[in-house]
Amino acid sequence: MNDAPTRTTPAPAAPTRREQILREAARLFAERGFHGVGVDEIGAAVGISGPGLYRHFAGKDAMLAELLVGISERLFAGGQRRVVDATSTGEGPAAVLGSLIDGHIDFALDDRALITLHDRELGQLRDSDRKRVRSLQRQYVELWVDVVGRLHPDSGEAEVRAAVHAVFGLLNSTPHLGRPGALPGRTATAALLRRLAHGAFASLTDGGPAPADTPADTPAGTPAGTSAGRPGEESGEETAEPSAG
Amino acid sequence: MNDAPTRTTPAPAAPTRREQILREAARLFAERGFHGVGVDEIGAAVGISGPGLYRHFAGKDAMLAELLVGISERLFAGGQRRVVDATSTGEGPAAVLGSLIDGHIDFALDDRALITLHDRELGQLRDSDRKRVRSLQRQYVELWVDVVGRLHPDSGEAEVRAAVHAVFGLLNSTPHLGRPGALPGRTATAALLRRLAHGAFASLTDGGPAPADTPADTPAGTPAGTSAGRPGEESGEETAEPSAG
DNA sequence: GCTCGGTGTTAATGAGCGTTAACACGTTTC
DNA sequence: GAAACGTGTTAACGCTCATTAACACCGAGC
Numbered sequence: 001m002n003d004a005p006t007r008t009t010p011a012p013a014a015p016t017r018r019e020q021i022l023r024e025a026a027r028l029f030a031e032r033g034f035h036g037v038g039v040d041e042i043g044a045a046v047g048i049s050g051p052g053l054y055r056h057f058a059g060k061d062a063m064l065a066e067l068l069v070g071i072s073e074r075l076f077a078g079g080q081r082r083v084v085d086a087t088s089t090g091e092g093p094a095a096v097l098g099s100l101i102d103g104h105i106d107f108a109l110d111d112r113a114l115i116t117l118h119d120r121e122l123g124q125l126r127d128s129d130r131k132r133v134r135s136l137q138r139q140y141v142e143l144w145v146d147v148v149g150r151l152h153p154d155s156g157e158a159e160v161r162a163a164v165h166a167v168f169g170l171l172n173s174t175p176h177l178g179r180p181g182a183l184p185g186r187t188a189t190a191a192l193l194r195r196l197a198h199g200a201f202a203s204l205t206d207g208g209p210a211p212a213d214t215p216a217d218t219p220a221g222t223p224a225g226t227s228a229g230r231p232g233e234e235s236g237e238e239t240a241e242p243s244a245g
Numbered sequence: 246m247n248d249a250p251t252r253t254t255p256a257p258a259a260p261t262r263r264e265q266i267l268r269e270a271a272r273l274f275a276e277r278g279f280h281g282v283g284v285d286e287i288g289a290a291v292g293i294s295g296p297g298l299y300r301h302f303a304g305k306d307a308m309l310a311e312l313l314v315g316i317s318e319r320l321f322a323g324g325q326r327r328v329v330d331a332t333s334t335g336e337g338p339a340a341v342l343g344s345l346i347d348g349h350i351d352f353a354l355d356d357r358a359l360i361t362l363h364d365r366e367l368g369q370l371r372d373s374d375r376k377r378v379r380s381l382q383r384q385y386v387e388l389w390v391d392v393v394g395r396l397h398p399d400s401g402e403a404e405v406r407a408a409v410h411a412v413f414g415l416l417n418s419t420p421h422l423g424r425p426g427a428l429p430g431r432t433a434t435a436a437l438l439r440r441l442a443h444g445a446f447a448s449l450t451d452g453g454p455a456p457a458d459t460p461a462d463t464p465a466g467t468p469a470g471t472s473a474g475r476p477g478e479e480s481g482e483e484t485a486e487p488s489a490g
Numbered sequence: 491g492c493t494c495g496g497t498g499t500t501a502a503t504g505a506g507c508g509t510t511a512a513c514a515c516g517t518t519t520c
Numbered sequence: 521g522a523a524a525c526g527t528g529t530t531a532a533c534g535c536t537c538a539t540t541a542a543c544a545c546c547g548a549g550c
Contacts, residue, residue: 032368035280162422169418173411196411196445203444
């Protein structure tokens, strides 16, 4: 597995032929489906032709497996890191959710091909790989369900889970955005998706349009407005939430 | 359902072998992808085996084409009908959007397999069919963009278009909802999706939590709460919006 | 009662494609 | 400098699978 020339640095270095193949394969798979792409096309996309790929991968399935397992691992690891980081600094669930949303948006914008594959070609994997991917997916969902459930205690878990999946669908719509007019830029797209996701989750509280939190017994922490508002542009880290813990 | 042998009614009768094949093909295609399903499997799913399908369809491609063109036509026709109906009765854009959302939810829940295929296997179609499907998709999107744009005049068209696509992604998440715990029932799922979609669109106004639209010249009609709130269960037609025009 | 159109069946065909075999070339290393 | 290795190439193999051929049954209609 570790065929990096210099193993001294644990950095993600090595833009090797292998990585080049993975990137092009991801693009092609996302465009035309796993079965719709031949190995000759993948080879041609990286300058070599046909079976030369077998010097780097055991087979076509192995490429897909590595792509799907990789993206699942990165998604979950990134989400977990964000949850841990935000929690350890005393942030409330609203800020944690905001961080999860931002992280997922980054994934959806940077690796839109992989995000597409992620729920498209799962059935083509060997049982062991599919199990691993599903497990990682489940864990990732659990991160969200946990946070959203804490943010909306009145909603049942099934409802929260469904809402999380729905917001995934919303955020993963990035592949459909590039065709016609395209958004001004990445920043604007990210800001829009962020607003939409927050707006969707905000509707869980009930009526949705209620801007101020419950005027009765909200203990000045966990301001409900934060979870809905946030017209964010840049300024990634100021969630304006004064340490609910 | 309507499998009456009497052809007197112009109803969508005739649950013929042909329709049976289409239904099973849709299910299988959605499960394992167009290329991942063999004609023998489709045949077996309807009781006949293998090439017997060619008595009913010109080929495998023809089945997919009919499925995709059909769903696109029904989606657009349904959307257009809802827009025309609501508009002709003097409803405002908020109510029209609500009707569009409800209609799309019905599609997403009833024909989740087709909804999945809709943006998955488009590349497998012949050019003419693909063009037709894309055109219908575009027209359908345009219905939404038109209404949402009228509802949020401050948002640019590109932003509105992206938001519409994102909400499609949200509503089309139904295939991912059935696995783990599943929602209580269809009604609850529909209500949740409706709330989430309205919540997402509500965030377009800006901060999102602002319930009333322009506080200056709103003539007591067009209560903005309708566009966001709506905890609706049944009672499909009472959007409580007395002719904003 | 025989034909005919509709609907099936199984066997054969043929293309596409993933994979392997056999071979070639440059670079590193005793 | 020659063996070893990494990385390519092209040709061939073999399997899958959509499609077609050839044949069979069955209800309807003159």
